[in-house]
Amino acid sequence: MNEVPVIAIDGPTASGKGTVAQRVAAALGWHYLDSGALYRLVALRALQAGVAADDVAALTRLARSLRPQFDAGRVCLDGRDVTDEIRREDVGALASRIAVHPPLRAALLDLQRGFRCPPGLVADGRDMATVVFPDAGLKVFLTASVEARAGRRHKQLSEKGFPSNIAILLQDLRARDERDSSRSAAPLRPAKDARQLDSSDLSIEQVVAQILRWHGER
Numbered sequence: 001m002n003e004v005p006v007i008a009i010d011g012p013t014a015s016g017k018g019t020v021a022q023r024v025a026a027a028l029g030w031h032y033l034d035s036g037a038l039y040r041l042v043a044l045r046a047l048q049a050g051v052a053a054d055d056v057a058a059l060t061r062l063a064r065s066l067r068p069q070f071d072a073g074r075v076c077l078d079g080r081d082v083t084d085e086i087r088r089e090d091v092g093a094l095a096s097r098i099a100v101h102p103p104l105r106a107a108l109l110d111l112q113r114g115f116r117c118p119p120g121l122v123a124d125g126r127d128m129a130t131v132v133f134p135d136a137g138l139k140v141f142l143t144a145s146v147e148a149r150a151g152r153r154h155k156q157l158s159e160k161g162f163p164s165n166i167a168i169l170l171q172d173l174r175a176r177d178e179r180d181s182s183r184s185a186a187p188l189r190p191a192k193d194a195r196q197l198d199s200s201d202l203s204i205e206q207v208v209a210q211i212l213r214w215h216g217e218r
């Protein structure tokens with residue numbers, strides 16, 4: 001049994017879980033796993049290699065041979081910094097389409113569990129609490145209304161100088177929520193013992209403070 005403590009933070013796209021999880025990890029001095037980045041890395045490789053979204057065997061091979069290097073907020077793959085590339089909307093959309101395949105998900109399990117190193121791990125994703133780290137000491141299901149999430153995504157994109165359209169963002173978020181929640185393999189849903197937190201009207205600082213309070217109560 002692995003005794004290293006884990007805080008699992010799951011939730012839908014653009015719920016803010018990435019930022020929140022990184023800050024919680026920094027506050028505790030723990031490691032951080034962005035599991036969505038792994039699905040995005042497989043999607044990027046598939047795009048580069050011309051592998052189709054339904055070619056499960058080829059996608060699973062890509063996932064199995066994935067050796068990303070995470071360092072100081074950057075991610076390198078095959079010797080190249082791909083931090084910005086994997087954030088592209090087309091990469092995210094493909095990640096969500098290929099994440100439905102059970103063999104691909106299984107191929108990423110060991111890689112994800114390998115991040116569990118002392119003194120602790122904060123992991124964010126969709127199935128951190130339900131599948132990857134079911135023994136996590138604290139499980140948080142972070143939600144926000146689809147309108148709040150579209151607004152945040154819009155702000156993020158315009159800060160980076162990318163124009164975006166709220167109506168299209170809303171449509172895309174709804175489609176991704178639907179796909180993530182309705183798939184049969186590891187669907188997005190709160191673990192039975194997860195604490196739910198709706199961040200629609202909360203600042204990042206308030207969400208982080210709440211999670212640290214829950215952690216401190218344990």
Ligand code: C5P
Nearest residue numbers: 035036037039095096099125126127180
């Ligand atoms: O969180 P992020 O948007 O980066 O994740 C990209 C896609 O990867 C999600 O839309 C989801 O379909 C998939 N994913 C997943 N399980 C995880 C993390 C991400 O299926 N643990």
